[in-house]
Amino acid sequence: MPRYTHLTDKLPASVPFVGPEAQERARGELFTARLGANENVFGPSPHAIKAMADALTDIWKYGDPESHDLRQALAKHHEIPPDNIVVGEGIDALLGYLVRLIIGPGDHVVTSAGAYPTFNYHVTGFGGKLVTTPYKNDHEDPDALIAMAHKTDAKIIYLANPDNPMGTWHNAVTLAKMIAQIPKGCLLVLDEAYLELAPDNCAPALDTNDKNVIRMRTFSKAYGMAGARVGYAIAQAELIDAFSKVRNHFGMCRVSQLGALAALNDTNYLSQVIENISISKEKIALIGARNGLRALPSAANFVALDCGKDGDHAKAVLDGLIARGVFVRMPFVAPQNRCIRVSAGTRSDLDALAAALPKAIIDANSA
Amino acid sequence: MPRYTHLTDKLPASVPFVGPEAQERARGELFTARLGANENVFGPSPHAIKAMADALTDIWKYGDPESHDLRQALAKHHEIPPDNIVVGEGIDALLGYLVRLIIGPGDHVVTSAGAYPTFNYHVTGFGGKLVTTPYKNDHEDPDALIAMAHKTDAKIIYLANPDNPMGTWHNAVTLAKMIAQIPKGCLLVLDEAYLELAPDNCAPALDTNDKNVIRMRTFSKAYGMAGARVGYAIAQAELIDAFSKVRNHFGMCRVSQLGALAALNDTNYLSQVIENISISKEKIALIGARNGLRALPSAANFVALDCGKDGDHAKAVLDGLIARGVFVRMPFVAPQNRCIRVSAGTRSDLDALAAALPKAIIDANSA
Numbered sequence: 202m203p204r205y206t207h208l209t210d211k212l213p214a215s216v217p218f219v220g221p222e223a224q225e226r227a228r229g230e231l232f233t234a235r236l237g238a239n240e241n242v243f244g245p246s247p248h249a250i251k252a253m254a255d256a257l258t259d260i261w262k263y264g265d266p267e268s269h270d271l272r273q274a275l276a277k278h279h280e281i282p283p284d285n286i287v288v289g290e291g292i293d294a295l296l297g298y299l300v301r302l303i304i305g306p307g308d309h310v311v312t313s314a315g316a317y318p319t320f321n322y323h324v325t326g327f328g329g330k331l332v333t334t335p336y337k338n339d340h341e342d343p344d345a346l347i348a349m350a351h352k353t354d355a356k357i358i359y360l361a362n363p364d365n366p367m368g369t370w371h372n373a374v375t376l377a378k379m380i381a382q383i384p385k386g387c388l389l390v391l392d393e394a395y396l397e398l399a400p401d402n403c404a405p406a407l408d409t410n411d412k413n414v415i416r417m418r419t420f421s422k423a424y425g426m427a428g429a430r431v432g433y434a435i436a437q438a439e440l441i442d443a444f445s446k447v448r449n450h451f452g453m454c455r456v457s458q459l460g461a462l463a464a465l466n467d468t469n470y471l472s473q474v475i476e477n478i479s480i481s482k483e484k485i486a487l488i489g490a491r492n493g494l495r496a497l498p499s500a501a502n503f504v505a506l507d508c509g510k511d512g513d514h515a516k517a518v519l520d521g522l523i524a525r526g527v528f529v530r531m532p533f534v535a536p537q538n539r540c541i542r543v544s545a546g547t548r549s550d551l552d553a554l555a556a557a558l559p560k561a562i563i564d565a566n567s568a
Numbered sequence: 569m570p571r572y573t574h575l576t577d578k579l580p581a582s583v584p585f586v587g588p589e590a591q592e593r594a595r596g597e598l599f600t601a602r603l604g605a606n607e608n609v610f611g612p613s614p615h616a617i618k619a620m621a622d623a624l625t626d627i628w629k630y631g632d633p634e635s636h637d638l639r640q641a642l643a644k645h646h647e648i649p650p651d652n653i654v655v656g657e658g659i660d661a662l663l664g665y666l667v668r669l670i671i672g673p674g675d676h677v678v679t680s681a682g683a684y685p686t687f688n689y690h691v692t693g694f695g696g697k698l699v700t701t702p703y704k705n706d707h708e709d710p711d712a713l714i715a716m717a718h719k720t721d722a723k724i725i726y727l728a729n730p731d732n733p734m735g736t737w738h739n740a741v742t743l744a745k746m747i748a749q750i751p752k753g754c755l756l757v758l759d760e761a762y763l764e765l766a767p768d769n770c771a772p773a774l775d776t777n778d779k780n781v782i783r784m785r786t787f788s789k790a791y792g793m794a795g796a797r798v799g800y801a802i803a804q805a806e807l808i809d810a811f812s813k814v815r816n817h818f819g820m821c822r823v824s825q826l827g828a829l830a831a832l833n834d835t836n837y838l839s840q841v842i843e844n845i846s847i848s849k850e851k852i853a854l855i856g857a858r859n860g861l862r863a864l865p866s867a868a869n870f871v872a873l874d875c876g877k878d879g880d881h882a883k884a885v886l887d888g889l890i891a892r893g894v895f896v897r898m899p900f901v902a903p904q905n906r907c908i909r910v911s912a913g914t915r916s917d918l919d920a921l922a923a924a925l926p927k928a929i930i931d932a933n934s935a
Contacts, residue, residue: 202753202779202806203669203670203723203753203755203779203807203810204670204723204753205669205670205810206668206669206670206671206672206675207672208672209668209669209670209810209813209814212813212814213813214809214810214812214813215812215813216633216812216817217817218633218817218818220630220632220633220634220818222632222634222636223632223633223634223636226636235629238629238630240628240629240630241628242628243628244625244627244628245627245628250624250625250627253624253627253823254621254624256795257617257620257621258611258617259795260611260612260617260620260792260793260794260795260796260827261607261608261609261610261611261612261792261793261794261795262602262605262607262794262795263587263605263607263788263794263795264795264797265587265589265590266583266585266587266590267587267589267590269589269590269593290657290816290819291816291818291819293816293817293818293819294816294819297816301573301576302570302572302573302576303570303571303572303573303576304573305573305574305575308573319817319818326813326814356570356571386569386570386571388570412569412570421630425627425628426627426628427627427628427629427630427822428623428626428627428628428629428630428631428821428822428823429627429821429822429823430631430818430819430820430821439569440570442581443570443572443576443581445581445582445583446576446579446580446581446582446693447576447579447693449657449658449660449661449664450583450584450585450660450686451585451587451658451660451686451797452657452658452660452661452797453797454795454796454797454821454823454824455794455795455796456620456795456796456821456823456824457821457823460627
């Protein structure tokens with residue numbers, strides 16, 4: 202037998218999320234509406250699709266390991282130097298590289314109880330010790346996270362803004378205050394996967410000299426390219442450089458690099474998608490309201506619908522939706538797990554939701 | 569400042585290979601012929617291109633984290649259970665995951681001096697200690713690798729068959745003998761990236777019960793999809809399972825998964841590409857011969873041309889080619905670095921090589 206490391210020998214073979222395809226295989230039937238993974242059903246810009254189609258003839262070439270052109274475009278877009286940007290195979294991969302750089306066995310990492318499981322997977326995978334603070338009124342709690350980081354001498358704090366799975370958010374003033382209080386030797390990972398969809402006042406200004414913060418962005422959400430696997434991080438140059446100690450230099454799909462570049466440049470399409478998602482979220486709230494479920498305000502591309510009872514009840518509602526071909530997910534931790542989480546969908550997706558939800562609730566109430 | 573781990577703090581921000589795009593940016597001019605990265609200029613099957621083009625409309629969906637359909641197809645193709653296959657973001661990523669599972673600070677890993685730098689990058693990146701044995705007559709030396717593994721209590725032996733950068737190979741009998749001698753608690757990583765291009769008797773039969781061997785395969789070489797980032801590993805089920813402790817579950821590009829599936833099914837096209845590569849390698853040997861450079865026999869998609877002197881001379885020839893728009897690479901370690909390594913190319917690529925090589929040699933001889 203291979204001799205695993207002490208650390209990996211003890212790790213569970215866990216999966217942060219079961220994919221919808223696995224659920225479809227188990228059901229023996231495809232989902233009618235795919236509203237569980239916070240994907241963007243409206244898809245990428247037609248220019249991005251065309252750029253990717255055109256790039257297929259060159260797919261025999263490895264992608265540029267420096268993602269030079271995409272980084273240049275991102276630098277221009279954000280008005281920062283390209284040396285402050287690293288591109289990777291989605292935020293998931295970048296989180297993995299970052300955790301590997303900083304976290305070893307026993308190191309403390311602070312996150313909210315019920316926040317992003319894939320981040321937790323990486324922390325556990327490198328032997329880190331997760332400490333959590335509860336949500337406060339369905340928001341992540343910056344003060345509690347900072348206090349816990351002080352208390353545990355944490356090396357990383359993770360905060361998503363807007364938050365997943367609740368969709369709630371903090372404004373730039375609150376975050377600036379939080380950043381000012383980060384303990385020495387602690388890094389705030391600010392996961393802004395949904396930022397393009399959030400109100401304008403949601404993000405503190407980018408400060409590429411700030412050694413205490415790294416920002417995570419992606420083409421998976423507003424840009425509609427989850428399947429392409431393109432994320433990027435923004436931080437001070439030394440930390441960005443450090444990614445090259447551990448990253449998979451030739452890991453980027455060449456087609457995805459070119460697609461992301463084209464998507465970034467189509468600002469009109471992005472605006473249209475943001476509007477489509479906004480309308481869809483209103484419809485989800487309306488469908489919820491018709492069924493007695495309160496929609497939490499959301500700055501992301503999904504809506505948490507409060508099912509009004511406990512986690513078992515919400516899970517029963519979720520199961521009822523899944524049984525009727527509507528793929529949704531839900532928060533993991535109480536009391537947030539009184540909600541189901543529904544991603545923005547097309548009209549036909551939401552028709553399926555509207556048809557299935559009343560029946561799912563009846564089932565749940567009689568369970 | 570972030571508090572890096574003791575290990576990563578000391579790592580260099582290294583790049584296993586500088587990409588051709590970076591060289592083009594430095595030159596201020598594109599290469600005429602891209603023959604340095606062992607890419608497959610003939611590209612993938614038209615069916616794979618079509619499958620990827622069709623998949624673009626669904627690129628808003630994450631890829632299946634289990635790569636179920638591709639694994640099923642690979643299982644059928646190899647006549648083994650799908651539980652013995654893990655799909656990842658190219659062999660590079662799979663090597664990284666594997667090293668992470670097994671290698672910690674101070675653990676020994678045996679490889680040939682001058683073998684695959686990206687594997688070495690991963691070993692160093694997890695604190696492993698590389699020990700090397702020299703090539704023997706331009707072949708990796710199985711007996712020496714085994715002896716060194718015994719001597720150093722190594723946890724991993726790495727061997728590429730066919731070999732990169734030399735293109736030489738061992739037959740199945742030699743490898744079966746090597747496998748029988750693997751020390752207890754040591755894993756042989758058999759990198760078979762170029763196997764589809766090699767003679768039939770090159771690979772020992774797949775044995776999914778063998779706990780001492782893991783085989784690495786890819787869609788980057790014979791299948792012509794380097795930019796898509798699809799590799800896979802074959803091993804006993806427990807080791808395959810262990811990848812799910814550390815891998816990036818949602819790391820696969822959805823389009824690439826579907827492209828690989830279509831490429832696998834187009835066996836006629838694969839045969840044609842193998843023939844094209846074979847013809848191209850003969851032409852490279854002929855171009856070499858016309859210029860007094862001996863071609864080493866190659867079972868891969870490239871040819872090592874012996875420039876007849878030392879590494880400095882070969883480097884001068886290489887520089888002369890690059891200056892004339894022909895991208896090639898060369899081995900890193902003496903005496904293999906008396907060669908330059910030229911990937912199979914199109915007719916026009918080889919015309920560019922034929923035109924540039926005599927001048928590059930004249931330059932090198934007068935240097």
